[in-house]
Amino acid sequence: MDAALCAFDADGTVTHWNREAERILGWSAAEAVGRRGLRGWAVRDADAREVEARLTAVMAGPGRQVHEFPLLAKEGGRVLVRTQCSAVRPADGPPAGVYCAFSEVHSQIDLERAIALSEALLDDAAWGVIVVDADLRPAVVNAQAAHALRAGRATLLGRPLGDVLSQGVEELESALEHVLAEGTPPAPAELWVTLRGGGERGTGGPAAGPEPVRRPGRPPAVGTSGDGATGHGTSGHGTTGGDDGGGERRCWRSGFLRLASPLAEEPAPLGVAWMFLDVTEAKLAEQESSRMRFRSSQLHRAARAAAECEDPVEAATVQLEFALAGFADHALIDLVLEPTRLHTHPHPHSGTPHHSGTPHARPHGPWPSRPPEAPCTSEGPESAEGHSYAPEGPPGPLPQYPEAGPGPGPGPSSAAGPSPTPPPAPPATPAPPATPAPPPASTPVPAPAPYAGHLPPPAAIRLVRAAATPTGASDLGPCPCRPVFWGGIPVPYMDGHPALQAAERCGSVRATSARLDGAAAAQWAQARKWPEGTVHGLCAVLRSRGRTLGVATFLRGPSRRPFDRADAVYAEDVSVRVAAALDLARQLDAARHPG
Template sequence: MAPARRATEQTDESGDSGLLAALLDGMDAALAAFAADGTVTHWNHEAERILGWTTTEAVGRTGLTGWAVRKEDAAGIEAALAAAMRSPGRQVHEFALLTKDGRRVLLRTQSSAVRGPGGRVVGVYCAFSEVHTQLDLERSVALAEALFEDASWGVVLIDADLRPAVVNAHAGRILGVGRTALLGRPLGELLAQGVEELECALQHVLAEGAPPATTELWVTLRSEGAEFPRRCWRSGFVRLATPLAEEPVPLGVAWLFQDVTATKRAEQESSLLRFRARQLHRAGRAAAECPDPVEAAAVHLDFALAGFADHGLVDLATTPLPAPYGAVAEDEAYDACDTGDGAAAAGGTGIPPGGAPGADAGPGTRHGGPQLVRTLASPAGVPGPAERLPATGIPVPYAPRHPVFQAYERRGSVRTGAGPASPEGWAAARHWPDGTVHGLCVALRSRGRTLGVATFLRTPARRPFDRADADYAEEVAARIAAALDLAGAAALGGARSAHCR
């Protein structure tokens, strides 16, 4: 029985030795082990790769002096290994060892004592790697920690299922939710708009790799605390693959992004201002070539509609012939208002019957809103230049408190809209072309008088008018008013000449 037991024990020891050798050779770190007397007992393939000495050449040697260490460095290394055998835990050092071809290599080592049964020290093992490799690893870890803690860019790791796996603090602030609340949730739960573009970009990166340049994504957050309804994120993508597999296996995508909404909005506003300034310049040049002031007003209206509105209307107030310029009494009404009759007609000029538009009315005429006659209008339904309408003198039947009356009374601009519901008949009830849902009414002011109202209209394809739009419309309205005032003055001069004759 004793020989059989010994044979079994030898077989177990042989199996354990083979398993240990396989484990050592499969390690990513280089490893060397020494007995208590300094004899090399283990030397794996990674140590062979770094230093060039094979396992056969290394195992069995006593110490490292003379073949893997210079004599000048041997004392310090032997002292460090001896200290590791006496101390608990791991000891970290940096040693300069020799390769087989005579080069010196700076290595970072971790040494620890090897204890046998009963806790007796039987040797020491030393795991080591090249210093620059260790530094690269430490830099990578430090970079990852910095990106996820202190980076001024949002960083989100997206897994292969297109769900956030890791989110840094800056990304959590941009998205308006906590870092842990994002983990594992579909992107569609975070973004109301722009999720298709983002998922398409992520899928492309997973399949083809990182794009050569950053991209800008316009998105809308679902969180109620969003500062802007739409945001622009400048985004970069990096495909992640595991370094442990023989073939690259995608782990996901690192999505780095920065909120550039303010910058993009400033660029858009600057571009819009340049375009509108060019339009005003071109309109002024074209209107200067028109012999008829009403035609010049129509030219200003046409140029204003480009990229700004879908429809344009000009309504002028009907008034009687005024007294000569400068002869208005202090207590007389300053703006045109509703009058029951007109004294004369300006035939063929597009000016409403009753003389110059917006001329001052006499006292006692302010018993209601002004009578506004449609003078210019852009074609409804088909593109084309603004048309001068026949001078019928029939006012548009606007309802009380209509935006045109509000703009007339305020001597400024009034914005209005149908709202999200966009009820049917909203435009028709206001005597505007069908399909319009946003309106901007601007008073036509010239020489201190209100001549009428210009109306700009948008369909649902455009956004509502804002303050910048109102400023531009007021500039256009001032030019239209000047042209129509000139037409009224010309008509007034012709009527007086005929009366004198």
Template sequence: MRSTGPDSGAGAMSGAGSGASPDGPRGPRSGRPPRPDDPEEHDDSDLLAALLDGMDAALCAFDADGVITHWNREAERILGWSAEEAVGRKGFAGWAVRSADADDVQGRLFEAMRAKGRLVHEFALVTKDGGRVLVRTQSAGVRGADGRPAGVYCAFSEVHAQIDLERSIALSEALLEDAAWGVVLVDADLRPAVVNAHAARALGTARGAMLGRPLGDLLVHGVEELENALQHVLAEGGPPAPVDLWVTLRADADEHGEDEGEGPHRGASGSGTAGSGASGSGARSYGGSARGGTGGSGARRCWRSGFLRLASPLAEEPVPLGVGWFFQDVTEAKRLEQEGSLLRFRGHQAHRAGLAAAECENPLEAATVHLDFSLAGFADHALLDLLAEGEPLRLVRAAATPAGGSGPCSPVASGTIPVRYVEGHPALQAVERCGSVRAGAGRTEGAAARQWARARQWPEDTVHALCAVLRSRARTLGVVTFLRGPARRPFDRTDAAYAEDVALRVAAALDLAALVRR
């Protein structure tokens, strides 16, 4: 409800005298009609009538004797009494208030003449058709030029409308202060205009620091998807369901590096040690990086987002004021969901591989079947190298996928010629450590990346590698190497555990093949 100040009430009462007659109205909107020979006063009266009729709140005014001098259109709409019927009556008794309540209402209204400031009351008024409506009033006294009380003005509106307004304001304040999810109001230029405390913490900045800044100053990855969603909402309205957005904060990227885990790093990331006689549960890294992807990418966050288009309620046609963006961090739940889905898929693939391998008469063929089923959604290539007897350490290629494209893992006719692995090669390290080893090309791209792969005897499109040792009956049988191209993320610890599980199945098949040959 819009309230009017004492100044407007004083203006409204300026033409009202204390000698008004209650027997009839003295003008449609004001206390007395303008004189025909005074055009300036006529203009002032028209302006006053237009201002009163344009108010969103109902307004009536009383002179010092309690006679109604002003009555606007909103008061007419709420109660049904026209200005011609209301102006000139003394008080509300007998027509707008029940007789039993008249004295109490009159006393509370005119209490404002002696009080400082505005008084707020709730009354039950009577409509023209005999109904009753509960209104909330704000009344204030009006003083004349001599400083003595000259009357009272009263602005009122239906209680339910006022409660709706207060509820909307309270909801807005609660969302912007106490909500357990982020709330950002974005203007039509896609810049934050209002931010609550939760959103500021999630975005890693102060509330005032992000206002008016482009979203690209706050986010490194995911800003394009977010801006596209905001533009769609401005043009078409909000989506019917929440949207999951993966983002990387600029603060996290500046702290950890835009590409997670970059730079050469060596050493153990698992528990496997050379000569321990058991494969480690983790993977060791070798001369490379884990760029992007899930592995080590703690800065990536998933925000479940909802959007609402904001339009002005005062415009004749809907005018977009911006977008309300509500989000909640669901990163952990999303990661668990993805990991669970991945584990179910890999378990299903292992089950299918076991069924297919059981139908193979040749154990080496069964080993390649396990590798074929493991490649789905996991790697681009697989290499199977067996350990040759004698010293020094040598590996002989037994099976591989086609280097120039996709295809099944097939045995190769290499005889006993060892693969030309240089000292410190990840496959040799896996044998020496009886564990898994990860490797990557790091920031290297183009010809340098191809040279990096060729130096390790891998296909030229390789940028990520994972070597898992083959162990059976406390003996090392060889190494299986999984390779990924630039379109895939680096291998992580979860991938290393899966590779070790596949290696156990392959090693059992190869051990059986050796027994059969004997």
């Protein structure tokens, strides 16, 4: 900002008057220079004594003095000015005069406000502020911006933005160039960027291994076999990183201001002030809320459509068709192969054989589904399949009853097993004396089979394909899920396949090949018997009435993000409905073909 300058000699005569003083007061240099004092032309008579005393007082003291007083413009108006006065001192001798710089008070206040605002934005603002020069390199960075970029303020100066951002830097630089050329945009913009390096707010990137989803009340599964690049699954919840080191992805609401020099006759751009605020959490919550509303609507529509299906299998496939919208590219249903013969073993609480299966037996599940005398609870220890039983250990020995003796009442116990409590003897009634018959031979009661403390291990799980979406049709829009007929031949899944793990653990398992490269990524889906181009998989167990019916698998291509925990919860909601329909179909089939 220009300042008005004037000078006085020791007698108070005006010796200098510049153009800014002429602009402010309207008096030209020819009219001002040579006048003695300011009385009558630049200051009112009533104020002249006080003003001249302030101006000459600086010659009697050291340093500069600042004053505010009104001056009189040529047209008669009063102008409040702020002056800074200093004495003109020769090398030796008394002061030779006074040098004075003044400006309008409101202009000075505006300048001070601008300086204070700049300092506040750089030190105390909640927004990040970065001033970039014409080369799009940071010239000024405040503390919030340095914190958001995970770097020091000094280290960011002069560096390209691509050194701290791995994704979104092209969109950001395009916005900065537009502001330099066209001016300030009318509204803020929301930019998604990915920081280089690992995140610091509890974020994690996707991993290539399957991850079992922890169920409420159950400890996390251990001994997960590898299914990808890392061998073990890790969390994919929250903001995820890009391809270069799993950087943190953030959403910044950004505003841009073009900066121009006020001293040039034509505005020359000095750079762009970029102000941004991190709104990642709000945007993620908004996206999650929208996704939850859509999925709830899909479940409702699927239930209404399935209710109109006469065939329960068709109802199950309808549930999957509605679930695919916006969720996955392909869906598979694999059912557990039923046993073909009876498995007979002694019941742990009796000596009678116990049949765990029939030619139309229940689907594969924990062996057995639960002991008849011990209801399933959530307090007992978990078995290998993730089910809990009430007893903490093997039951104690059963009571041994004495051999049957003579006397009235019921006869000897059968070999099938003693009654838990012997019936009481009937009351004695008088009888005519007779010759007592010889007592019958005693019949020993066989002891129950000893409880070994464990049950036979379950057979290997085998899955048969029951329904699938057409392969290679995901690019054409939603694909109907139709039953397939494999003639009862199991799908040749590899050991540790996510579908087998989901069936064994009665939970959900996620897998992804996002971090595999080259031939390993190309063979990943083929090795798991999934459609070509599959990059992410989610397997959810199908359970109904405490039994495992099969596994529902949802698959995504490379254009979609990996499955997260919220996706696993949604897949389990769909699987519950699919399992109920398949269980009903099995019961109807058993009723039509008894025996």
